[in-house]
Amino acid sequence: xxxKLKALAxxxxxxxxxxxxxxxxxxxxxxxxxxxxxxxxxxxxxGLLSACLTLFLKSVVEALSTRFRxxxxxxxxxxxxxxxxxxxxxxxxxxxxxxxILKTIAVPxxxxxxxxxxxxxxxxxxxxxxxxx
Numbered sequence: 001x002x003x004k005l006k007a008l009a010x011x012x013x014x015x016x017x018x019x020x021x022x023x024x025x026x027x028x029x030x031x032x033x034x035x036x037x038x039x040x041x042x043x044x045x046x047g048l049l050s051a052c053l054t055l056f057l058k059s060v061v062e063a064l065s066t067r068f069r070x071x072x073x074x075x076x077x078x079x080x081x082x083x084x085x086x087x088x089x090x091x092x093x094x095x096x097x098x099x100x101i102l103k104t105i106a107v108p109x110x111x112x113x114x115x116x117x118x119x120x121x122x123x124x125x126x127x128x129x130x131x132x133x
Contacts, residue, residue, distance in 0.1 A: 016051045023050035023108040030103040042098040049092055050108050053085055057112055060084070061120050073124055078116035085112050 008014055024047025031039040064077035089105040098104050 012055070016054050019050040019054040020047035023047060023111070026107045027098070027104045030106075031098065031100050034099045038097070038099055041096060042093070042100070042104055045092060045096045045098065046089075046104055046108060049089060050112075053088070053108075053112055057081060057085070057116055058119060061116050062123065065120055065123055074121065077120045078113065081116040082109070082113040085109060 024043040027046035028039045028043035031042040060081050061077050064080055065073060068076045086105070086109055089109060090101060093101045093104055
């Protein structure tokens with residue numbers, strides 16, 4: 001049973017579905033004071049965005065981490081990923097008419113930025129080698 005659970009936890013489909021449901025649910029909650037269907041539209045939009053960002057964030061951080069050296073390697077890739085995610089989230093929510101854009105994107109952006117920073121730190125060796133400083 002633990003092998004099945006481990007496989008499920010490592011599945012990209014599970015991660016994407018979780019991102020869709022969790023962050024889409026958050027968006028519905030963040031926009032709950034507005035008349036329907038605004039909260040549901042915000043939820044579907046955020047769910048789809050979170051699912052897509054989940055798929056691509058890892059590869060973006062990996063690609064960016066190879067382009068920097070020294071201390072910049074620790075902060076530039078997650079910062080660039082965060083700024084890119086924020087830009088996409090704001091633009092798409094503005095186009096879709098989400099009433100509470102900042103409330104809607106706050107949690108997904110915090111989660112994705114934290115993931116990007118932690119993942120980047122882990123693939124950068126956690127600390128810089130003395131010759132990279």
